[in-house]
Amino acid sequence: MSNLNIQITLSEKKKDKLPTDQLVFGTTFTDHMFIADYIEGKGWHNHRVVPYAPITLEPSATIFHYGQTIFEGMKAYLSEDGVVRLFRPDQNMKRMNHSADRLSMPQIDENHALEALVELIKVDKEWIPKDPGTSLYIRPFMIATEPHLGVSASKSYTYMIIMSPVGSYYEEGIHPxxxxxxxxxxxxxxxxxxxxxxxxxxxxxxxxxxxxxxxxxxxxxxxxxxxxxxxxxxxxxxxxxxxxxxxxxxxxxxxxxxxxxxxxxxxxxxxxxxxxxxxxxxxxxxxxxxxxxxxxxxxxxxxxxxxxxxxxxxxxxxxxxxxxxxxxxxxxxxxxxxxxxxxxxxxxxxxxxxxxxxx
Amino acid sequence: MSNLNIQITLSEKKKDKLPTDQLVFGTTFTDHMFIADYIEGKGWHNHRVVPYAPITLEPSATIFHYGQTIFEGMKAYLSEDGVVRLFRPDQNMKRMNHSADRLSMPQIDENHALEALVELIKVDKEWIPKDPGTSLYIRPFMIATEPHLGVSASKSYTYMIIMSPVGSYYEEGIHPxxxxxxxxxxxxxxxxxxxxxxxxxxxxxxxxxxxxxxxxxxxxxxxxxxxxxxxxxxxxxxxxxxxxxxxxxxxxxxxxxxxxxxxxxxxxxxxxxxxxxxxxxxxxxxxxxxxxxxxxxxxxxxxxxxxxxxxxxxxxxxxxxxxxxxxxxxxxxxxxxxxxxxxxxxxxxxxxxxxxxxx
The missing domain is CATH 3.20.10.10 (D-amino Acid Aminotransferase, subunit A, domain 2)
Incomplete structure (x- = not known):
């Protein structure tokens, strides 16, 4: 695995954290996110961890009109002894590339993607909840960004990872x-x-x-x-x-x-x-x-x-x-x-x- | 048709216009765009014509992950005598509502949508090309904007209209x-x-x-x-x-x-x-x-x-x-x-x- 050279810009102000029993799935996000850009002919570049913030796109970006977008969902768990665990992250990255192929989107380097994820988790480690049943939900996704109204594959893309602490899915016990x-x-x-x-x-x-x-x-x-x-x-x-x-x-x-x-x-x-x-x-x-x-x-x-x-x-x-x-x-x-x-x-x-x- | 009360903010600097024979479909956009916002419980509001510019969304916006987005495509034509013509725009607005229903998105007021379109065309009228075969391509679209990773219909949306002058589809004559x-x-x-x-x-x-x-x-x-x-x-x-x-x-x-x-x-x-x-x-x-x-x-x-x-x-x-x-x-x-x-x-x-x- 080569060195990705991820640029890290830390957030100046940390957000307050909710108690885990008040977390609503997918609504609270950590202080940072990972972004990389892709341009046809140049490939993936500008890998960076930056403060979590809105993103800006042209109104004609492919994602809005022709829907080229793929994602993954995975979780990180923190145990009592402070170890952070990911569950089969290689499978998520592999599937992301399968999805990319079907949607005529560029392949990602699966090792780089994992490296980026680990880097982001390190930066936001304190966001992983520890209570039983809780975890950090991780959402890698890729969107097509070319400003062009035409039914053809976009020539530019953005790959991002955002993370959201989630409470227990079964707060009152598992029920059918x-x-x-x-x-x-x-x-x-x-x-x-x-x-x-x-x-x-x-x-x-x-x-x-x-x-x-x-x-x-x-x-x-x-x-x-x-x-x-x-x-x-x-x-x-x-x-x-x-x-x-x-x-x-x-x-x-x-x-x-x-x-x-x-x-x-x-x-x-x-x-x-x-x-x-x-x-x-x-x-x-x-x-x-x-x-x-x-x-x-x-x-x-x-x-x-x-x-x-x-x-x-x-x-x-x-x-x-x-x-x-x-x-x-x-x-x-x-x-x-x-x-x-x-x-x-x-x-x-x-x-x-x-x-x-x-x- | 009620009065929409469209707020108009004109662009300070007008973009240069390309000769119609250099226009590539869907890549050049006019100086302005129309935007309206929707929030569940409040409905459509803040109807505005503003300078054409990038838009900003949360990374967790529904559009990026769960794909709620619909659009229409239509054209305005300018004739020698300066009359601007739209072709069956009511049908586009009606179909937009059909699409909205299928995608669990809010209905638009079809008359208001037409009123907004006419207002935007008035502001950018000089962008409609006049040469044979040319027209102004119009792209109304709606995207889901709620910052929430959950597979459910978004509670907020943005409706936009962007416009692009297009050259003749058949520059060298119609050919199979x-x-x-x-x-x-x-x-x-x-x-x-x-x-x-x-x-x-x-x-x-x-x-x-x-x-x-x-x-x-x-x-x-x-x-x-x-x-x-x-x-x-x-x-x-x-x-x-x-x-x-x-x-x-x-x-x-x-x-x-x-x-x-x-x-x-x-x-x-x-x-x-x-x-x-x-x-x-x-x-x-x-x-x-x-x-x-x-x-x-x-x-x-x-x-x-x-x-x-x-x-x-x-x-x-x-x-x-x-x-x-x-x-x-x-x-x-x-x-x-x-x-x-x-x-x-x-x-x-x-x-x-x-x-x-x-x-």
Whole structure:
């Protein structure tokens, strides 16, 4: 890894920090941010840590009109002994490059990106909360900045990292959510951008989420856009089912996100010798498993919640309850194991965790 | 229409204007822009015309991460007698609201939006080029600005109008383009955002366009994302075929854009008693029409080019030439008629044109 030569400009005035129980996800940001610029022909340059501040763009910048933007989401954890831990950050950087390719955006140097992240975390280390369940949410993103109204890839980009201290996702204990199976709107199809982490996927999902909110459901379950029967994702999480003792998750088919929590769950299950398969799963199969009493558990997986147990599905008026609306045994075990590895309270047999300042 | 009370701040220094033959589409902007702000609970406010300048946003603004943004494209024409003409601007504002609904963004007051546009054009009237084929390209757009990393609709927005003088699309005369039929990537499916004018649709199209560029084709023809055989759009235009004397265009199916040029072409053809139908059109039908010598003409339609004749399609290695690669008679007639109405050199039997300063 070469030396990035990151220019650091420290903030003159530090912001006040909220108590962790008052943190609202993604609204408070640390004192600094990382920025690098890209221009076609010159590549990435001007890597810098600067005070967190608004950014200025031309009104004709590509991001506003043609939507070239990608992002990642990850967390840093601080343990009692002062060690900062990142969970599989290499996977985020790798996926960022996958997304960049799909959106015709430039590749980043994955090692440099990690180096920049570590530098930023060092500068803002005091922002990482320590309380149980808390962490520092990290948002690397890239936007297209060329001032040109034309449907073609931008010739200039900005890569940034911003960070937000987040409270516990499960302040009152982990509890299952109610999910509405979406029949009208489609998230993505193969050949589209569903397996890239890009803004358009999220923008298109809001309308269905509005309906779910109105009806008292916390997320939607997306079905495939072609036959409208195969399960894709739940909200912005991957989804798993435990059916008759076997764990099943939709296979990566080009339209769902290759989740890092998802792949970690699969590895954990294999490590435990719990049967797990990636394949097509239809909503009819879930209905049938429910009817025959074989739908043991269901849960979403993602960086924010890690594991989000599902207690109920509604599909075209029918209700499928899962495990009497309670958190399943395996869901809880997976949550404990994964968060334990992330925070360093449990052994990490996979080498997933990067410790930043171990003595 | 109520009084909008638009605050006008004039630019202190006017920019130099390029000769129209040096204008590159969407790169030069006029001296001013229109801005209005929206906050949930307060609605639209602070309507203003200000000097054209960069805009400043929080790094966590929704637009950068979750892609809530919509836009429109339209043109103003200046005729020899000094009259400024807009073409069906009500249709743009109506479509903007359709897009806003799909993207969970606030509605605009269509009359106010038109009033704002007229005000901005008045201020920058000297920027409208007069030479044949030239016009002032107008880009209204709305972006989500809430500083919050959360997958939910933003609570604040900015609506803007920027304007760019554009040279003739056909400097060396109208000439047919070569089109690559896209088999791998998908633009949109019903249930997605294909019929909204939102950034994500364009971002997802760039990858296929890159391939087309490399292979010497100017645009791609999108097939449906489900059966991969029904024709949707060409690049960012709607598409028409003249087959055995009848004009055919893909029906609005939820995944293609409800083009204003498209609907105007249909109306013109009906006015001329030329048979025209909106229905599903498969690529196999085009291949068969080509094989039997019945593929008379093909053309794309959109605000930028108005009519873009197609001289060749390539589909899975096969080439379909249209009208010996030359501009068809009907394509040319439609181009002349529509641009004539837009510029005021031909009668407008439909009441499409809005004249801003007719004596």
């Amino acid at each position: 959510v109610k999910i509405l199976v979406e029949s009208e709107y489609v998230r993505a199809v193969a050949g589209g951008t569903g397996n890239a982490k890009t803004a358009g996927n999220y923008a298109s999902s809001l309308k269905a989420q509005e309906v779910a909110d109105r009806e008292g459901y916390s997320q939607v379950l997306w079905l495939d856009g072609i036959e409208r029967k195969y399960i894709e994702e739940v909200g912005s999480m991957n989804v798993f089912f435990k059916i008759d003792g076997e764990v099943v998750t939709p296979a990566l088919n080009g339209s769902i996100l290759d989740g890092i929590t998802r792949k970690s769950i699969i590895d954990l299950l294999k490590h435990w010798s719990v049967p797990v398969v990636e394949r097509r799963v239809s909503i009819d199969e879930i209905r049938e498993a429910h009817r025959t009493g074989k739908l043991d558990e269901a849960f979403g997986t993602g960086t924010a919640a890690v594991i989000s147990p599902i207690g109920e599905f509604r599909y075209q008026g029918e209700l499928f309850y899962v495990n009497n609306g309670e958190t399943g045994e395996l869901s809880a075990k997976l949550y404990d194991a994964l968060t334990g590895i992330q925070k360093g309270t449990q052994e990490d047999p996979f080498g997933w965790v990067v410790e930043l300042n171990k003595k | 383009v070569k089109i690559l039929v896209e088999s791998e990537y998908v633009r949109a499916v019903a249930g997605g955002t294909g019929n909204a004018k939102t950034a994500g649709n364009y971002a997802s199209s760039l990858k296929a366009q890159e391939v087309a560029d490399r292979e010497g084709y100017s645009q791609v023809l999108w097939l449906d994302g489900i059966e991969r055989k029904y024709i949707e759009e060409v690049g960012s235009m709607n598409v028409f075929f003249k087959i055995d004397g009848e004009v055919v265009t893909p029906a609005l199916n939820g995944s293609i854009l409800d083009g204003i040029t498209r609907k105007s072409i249909i109306d013109l053809l009906k006015h001329w008693s030329v048979p025209v139908v909106e229905r599903r059109v498969s690529i196999d039908e085009i291949r068969e029409a080509h094989r039997t010598g019945k593929l008379d003409e093909a053309f794309g339609t959109g605000t930028a080019a108005v009519i873009s004749p197609i001289g060749e399609f390539r589909y899975q290695g096969e080439l379909f030439y249209v009208n010996n690669g030359e501009t068809g008679e009907l394509s040319a007639k439609l181009y002349d008629a529509l641009t004539g109405i837009q510029k005021g050199t031909q009668e407008d039997p439909f009441g499409w044109v809005v004249e801003l300063n007719k004596k």
